Each structure stands twice: as structure tokens, then as C-alpha cells.
Amino acid sequence: MEQMKQQPVETKAQPQNSPYPAQKPAFTPKPDTVYAKRMKEHFSFFGIGSLLYAIFYTFCLYKNASGITYPFFVAGTLFYFFFSMQKLGVPYKKSSIFYLVSIQLLGISNCLTDSPQLLFFNKCGIFLLALVLMLHTMYADHSWDLPKYFTACFQTIGTAISCLFRPFSDLAAYADTQKKNKTGKKSYFIPVAIGIAITVPLLLIVTALLASADAVFAEIFHRILEAINFETIFGTLFMTVFVFFCSYAAYAALAMKNIKEERADHRHQEPIIAIIITTALCFVYLIFSVIQILYLFIGNMRLPEGYTYSGYAREGFFQLLTVCILNLIIVLIFLYLFRENIVLKILLTVLSGCTFIMILSSALRMLMYINRYNLTLLRILVLWAMAVIFLLMMGVTAFIYKNSFPLFPYGMAVVTVFYIALSFAHPDYWIARYNLDQEHLAYLDGYDLHDNQRYLSTLSADAAPILLNDKYNFYIKEACDSIREEGFPESYEEMKSRLNPEEGAVEELNWMRLYYLKIEELSEEMHIRNFNFSIHAAEKYLW
Numbered sequence: 001m002e003q004m005k006q007q008p009v010e011t012k013a014q015p016q017n018s019p020y021p022a023q024k025p026a027f028t029p030k031p032d033t034v035y036a037k038r039m040k041e042h043f044s045f046f047g048i049g050s051l052l053y054a055i056f057y058t059f060c061l062y063k064n065a066s067g068i069t070y071p072f073f074v075a076g077t078l079f080y081f082f083f084s085m086q087k088l089g090v091p092y093k094k095s096s097i098f099y100l101v102s103i104q105l106l107g108i109s110n111c112l113t114d115s116p117q118l119l120f121f122n123k124c125g126i127f128l129l130a131l132v133l134m135l136h137t138m139y140a141d142h143s144w145d146l147p148k149y150f151t152a153c154f155q156t157i158g159t160a161i162s163c164l165f166r167p168f169s170d171l172a173a174y175a176d177t178q179k180k181n182k183t184g185k186k187s188y189f190i191p192v193a194i195g196i197a198i199t200v201p202l203l204l205i206v207t208a209l210l211a212s213a214d215a216v217f218a219e220i221f222h223r224i225l226e227a228i229n230f231e232t233i234f235g236t237l238f239m240t241v242f243v244f245f246c247s248y249a250a251y252a253a254l255a256m257k258n259i260k261e262e263r264a265d266h267r268h269q270e271p272i273i274a275i276i277i278t279t280a281l282c283f284v285y286l287i288f289s290v291i292q293i294l295y296l297f298i299g300n301m302r303l304p305e306g307y308t309y310s311g312y313a314r315e316g317f318f319q320l321l322t323v324c325i326l327n328l329i330i331v332l333i334f335l336y337l338f339r340e341n342i343v344l345k346i347l348l349t350v351l352s353g354c355t356f357i358m359i360l361s362s363a364l365r366m367l368m369y370i371n372r373y374n375l376t377l378l379r380i381l382v383l384w385a386m387a388v389i390f391l392l393m394m395g396v397t398a399f400i401y402k403n404s405f406p407l408f409p410y411g412m413a414v415v416t417v418f419y420i421a422l423s424f425a426h427p428d429y430w431i432a433r434y435n436l437d438q439e440h441l442a443y444l445d446g447y448d449l450h451d452n453q454r455y456l457s458t459l460s461a462d463a464a465p466i467l468l469n470d471k472y473n474f475y476i477k478e479a480c481d482s483i484r485e486e487g488f489p490e491s492y493e494e495m496k497s498r499l500n501p502e503e504g505a506v507e508e509l510n511w512m513r514l515y516y517l518k519i520e521e522l523s524e525e526m527h528i529r530n531f532n533f534s535i536h537a538a539e540k541y542l543w
Contacts, residue, residue, distance in 0.1 A: 035088045035255035042087055043174035046251060047167060053080050054244035058236050059529075066110050066119050067530035074107030074126065081130075084251055085137055092137075099133040102416045109423040114461035114522070114534040117377055118423055125419060131156065132412070138254050140261050146408050147336060148263050159253040164245050166252045271341035274334045278347040281330075285354035292361040317369065320362035321382060324389050327355045331396050345400050352397045359390050374452045375434045380427045388418050426534070428459045432466035436473055457511040457518075464519055464538030467512075475512055516542070 032040070039046055053076075060073035078100060082092060106122045106129070113119065131153055135141060144152070171193075211218040331348050338344060363386050370379055391414045399405045435441075435452050456467060470476040523539045526532060 033255060033257050035090070035257060036252070038088050039252065039255045040170050040173050041177070043170050045087055046084065046248060047171065047174075049080065049084065050167075050244050050247040050251075051240075053077075053247050054240045054242075057243045057247075058239045062236055062239055064530045066114060066532050066534075068111050068532070069529055070110040071104070071107045074104055077130070078103065081134070081137075088251075088255060090138060096133060096136060098413070098416075099129050099136065102420060103129050103133070105420050106423065109420070111531070112533050113423070113426060114532060114538075115377075115426070115428050116460065118427070121419070122423055125416070128153075129416065134250070134254055135259075138257060139259060143263050144408065145263060145336065146332065146411070147266075149408060152259050155259055156253055159256060159258060160246070160249045163249040163252040163256075167245065167248050170252075266337055267335075267339050269338045271338045271344045274338045275341070275344050275347060277330075278334070278344065278351060281327075282347055282350045282354065285351065285358075289354045289357040292357055317362045317365040317382065320358050320365070321386060321389075324355050324358050324362065324386070324393075327351060327358075328389060328392060328396065331393075331400075335396075335399060348400050349397060352393050352400070355393050356390065359386050359393075362386055370434075374455060375431045376455065377427055377431065380422075380431070384418065384422055388415060391418075426462040428462035429466060432456060432459055432463035433472060436466060453511040457514045459515070461519055461522055461532075461535045461538040464534075464541050467515055468519070468538070468541035473512075 056076055057073065060067075060069040060076075064070075085092070103126055106126050110119060110122050113122075132149065135149070135152055135156065139152075141149070211222075331351060334344065334348060363383060366379060366382055366386075392411055395405070395407055395410045395414070399407045435456060441449070441452075456463070459467065466472045468476065519535070519538045520542060522535045523542065526535055
């Protein structure tokens with residue numbers, strides 16, 4: 001019996017001559033990279049840094065989409081990013097200066113405009129440029145193309161989502177390392193965290209007990225609670241906690257460095273497939289391009305019955321814009337998937353040339369449409385998109401014959417520079433100025449005139465130097481006298497819901513009252529943190 005107890009328990013081993021391979025563990029954790037190890041070693045920096053950044057983020061952006069704090073937020077974010085990269089041992093690249101300047105300019109633009117559309121696009125631009133900046137800083141991306149960057153961005157976002165709860169595991173690893181090292185240096189991070197975790201619930205329990213024990217204390221405490229805005233407290237706390245985890249997860253995802261830096265060459269497909277598709281498209285596009293030249297550009301051929309040149313020109317610009325975008329995508333896909341072939345290069349060049357004609361045709365149609373009707377932000381964006389696509393197609397045409405052409409940096413530069421120019425141009429200002437031009441108003445009939453007035457009342461404070469200025473807006477004097485006599489018995493939202501959009505005659509002056517009320521409310525709600533230069537400039541025109 002004793003001998004049996006002393007015998008070790010034998011594990012079932014695979015026979016050496018077994019035809020079956022040895023079983024491997026179901027999951028082998030990937031070893032940490034050098035950067036991931038450094039991040040765990042410096043958890044006190046990244047943990048406290050992410051917390052301070054989250055507080056800074058909340059202070060700058062909580063219920064503040066376009067305030068003076070936005071440029072400072074962007075500058076602080078960039079400073080924290082490069083300081084963190086230095087802590088990880090990632091060197092700074094001089095080529096990052098373009099992204100730094102562009103991101104900062106978009107941050108400045110946010111406090112110079114009141115347009116909701118521009119503010120949305122600015123934030124999207126800041127996010128995308130910041131994501132590319134992170135990848136550019138962490139990886140050797142000099143050979144990356146558009147598909148590689150596209151997959152790298154999504155892979156980084158996915159990795160960051162999987163790292164949302166990394167602060168807990170990294171805190172445990174940091175605490176374990178501190179115990180093992182025992183260097184004699186005291187770390188107050190964990191004791192402070194434990195103290196706060198114990199203090200908060202204990203304080204709530206004690207306060208509740210004291211409030212139930214003394215009526216005077218309960219009354220004072222009740223008044224304090226009434227003075228506290230719990231919605232703001234919970235909102236700021238939620239934003240701070242959310243940004244803390246997102247910030248830490250972003251650095252954890254970069255530290256994992258799980259994206260392969262080598263760019264795979266996918267140009268293995270037989271070019272005959274692309275040649276057949278491109279030949280068919282070029283045949284249709286050439287016929288269409290000839291028609292555009294003869295009918296629209298030259299105008300010396302007879303149109304179908306019932307058509308005028310102005311009516312013909314005002315059709316199809318959105319369809320043409322869609323085809324131009326589709327052509328850009330088709331050319332890029334063919335260049336990235338199919339082997340080089342001289343016939344394919346010629347056909348892609350023809351397709352690009354037809355795309356240039358389509359872009360010009362679409363732009364001409366849009367300009368004639370604007371001349372007959374009104375200018376809107378959507379129509380400005382269409383013209384902007386066509387100009388950008390034109391320049392992108394020029395870069396793609398160069399890439400067809402020279403594979404070393406830096407297509408992705410070129411495309412990033414074109415889109416970024418053109419959008420920054422659009423953002424600083426304040427489109428609402430030019431829309432108001434064009435739509436109130438006397439020569440333009442002469443083209444409008446009664447319905448178009450009232451439609452124009454309704455649209456002008458929806459513009460942002462960027463348009464106030466035109467809409468509230470009698471030099472440009474001839475409605476302003478009559479509206480001013482009416483407003484002074486009648487006053488404003490309602491708020492902006494109440495007046496907006498009261499107006500009947502079908503009764504254009506009633507809106508002859510109400511659209512001006514509506515816009516005036518909007519600017520007045522915006523100026524009253526402005527304070528130091530959400531100070532906006534566009535709204536401040538609009539205040540000067542209030543009477």
C-alpha cells in the first residue's frame with residue numbers, strides 16, 4: 001500500500017511511433033513586444049497620464065462642440081501623444097509635420113465656424129489624420145499604399161477595442177513587478193487607488209446615516225443636493241471614464257505593434273480580365289464624352305425635342321459624380337490586383353481621360369444649375385468633390401506609368417489641403433452673399449424666392465455678416481422696423497415650429513426674425529469655455 005502511494009501518477013504520453021501528431025495547446029498567448037513591456041513597466045505614467053488626459057478632454061469638449069478650448073485640446077492631445085511615444089522609445093519623424101499642422105488647423109477652424117456640417121467634417125478629419133499619424137509614427141510605412149493603410153486603420157481600431165480593459169491587467173502586472181523588485185522606493189499609486197475605492201462608498205453610507213439622524217443636517221444636505229446638477233456630474237464622469245479607457249486602449253494597441261510592415265504585392269491576376277472590362281467601359285465612355293463635347297461644351301448640335309441647353313445642362317450632375325468616383329475606384333483596383341500590361345495601361349489612361357471630361361461636364365451642369373436656382377452647401381460640396389477627384393485622377397494617371405509615384409501621400413495631401421481651405425472659407429457666408437445678390441434674385445420666381453428665404457434662415461452664424469447687414473440684405477431694414485415694433489414674444493424653437501413652410505407670403509419677414517432669434521440665443525449661451533469667433537462676429541450685427 002505504501003509503495004503504491006509513493007509511486008508518482010503517470011500521465012498519458014503519446015507513443016513515439018504514433019502516426020498522430022502531438023497535440024498543441026489550444027491557445028498560445030503571443031509574447032509582449034518591447035513597447036508593450038515598456039508600457040506595463042511605466043503603468044504609473046500611462047495610467048495617470050490617461051486619467052489626466054481624460055479630465056482635460058472632458059473639460060475642453062463636454063457639451064462644447066465649437067468653443068475656444070478646441071485648439072487647446074488638439075494641441076494637448078498631440079503633446080501627450082508624442083510624449084507617450086518618447087516614453088515608449090518610439091522616435092519622432094520629421095515627415096509627421098504635415099499631419100501635425102493639418103490637425104492643428106482643423107482644431108483652430110472649429111472655433112472659427114458655427115456650421116454644424118463643417119464641425120462634423122472637421123472632427124472626422126481630425127480623427128482620421130490622428131489615426132494615420134499614429135500609424136506613421138509607430139510603423140515604417142514608406143511603402144504602404146491605400147489598401148494597406150485602409151486595413152491597418154481597421155486593424156488598429158479593432159485591436160484598441162480588444163484592449164479596452166487592459167488598464168486592469170496592466171495594473172495587476174505593475175503591482176506584481178513592484179512587489180518583486182522591492183527597490184525600496186515607495187509607490188503611492190496603488191494605495192491611493194485603494195483609498196479612493198474605499199472612501200467613496202463609505203462616505204455615501206455615513207452621509208446617509210447622518211442625514212437620517214439629524215433633521216437640520218438632512219435639510220442642509222437636501223439643499224446642497226438641489227443645487228448640484230447631477231446630469232452634468234454623471235455626464236462628465238461618464239465621459240472622463242470612457243475617454244480614459246479609450247486613450248489607454250489606443251496606446252496599448254499601438255504598443256502591441258501587430259501589423260506587418262511589409263506590403264504584399266497582390267498584382268497576380270491575369271490582365272485579360274481587366275482588359276475586357278475596361279474595353280467595354282471605354283467604348284461607352286468615349287461615346288458619352290463625344291456627346292458632352294458636341295452638345296454641352298460646343299453646343300452646335302440639335303438637342304432632343306422639348307429640351308433647352310439650360311435644362312439639358314442642369315441634368316445628371318449627381319449621376320456623373322457617382323460615375324467619376326466609381327471610375328477612380330475601378331482604376332485603383334485594377335492597378336493593385338492585375339499584372340502590368342501595356343494594353344491595360346493604355347485603356348486605363350483612356351478611362352481616366354473620359355473621367356476628366358465627365359468631371360468637367362458635371363461641374364458645368366452644376367454651375368448652370370446654381371445660376372438658375374440657389375446656392376447650397378451640398379452644391380458647394382459637389383463642386384469641391386469634383387475638384388478633388390480631378391486632382392486625384394491626375395495622380396492615378398501618373399501612377400499608371402510610374403509605380404514609384406507616392407499615390408497615398410499625394411492623395412492625403414490633396415484631400416487635406418482642399419478640405420482645410422473649404423473649412424476656413426466659411427461656405428455659409430458665400431451662400432448668403434450669392435443668394436441675396438440682386439442679379440441672382442432676378443432669375444427666381446415666387447416659389448424659388450420663398451424657398452431661398454427658408455434656406456437662408458437655416459444658415460449658421462457664419463452668414464450673419466451678410467444676412468444681418470443692410471449693405472447686402474435689402475430685407476433687413478423692413479425686418480428691423482418690424483422686429484422693433486413687435487418684439488419677440490417667443491423663442492427660436494417656438495417660432496420655428498409656428499411658421500408654416502407652405503405659406504411663403506407669411507414668411508416674407510418671419511425668416512429674418514427666425515434667423516435673428518437663432519443668433520441672439522447663440523450669443524446669450526456663449527461664455528468663456530465655449531467662446532466662438534463666428535458667433536462673436538455675428539453679435540455685432542444684433543440690434
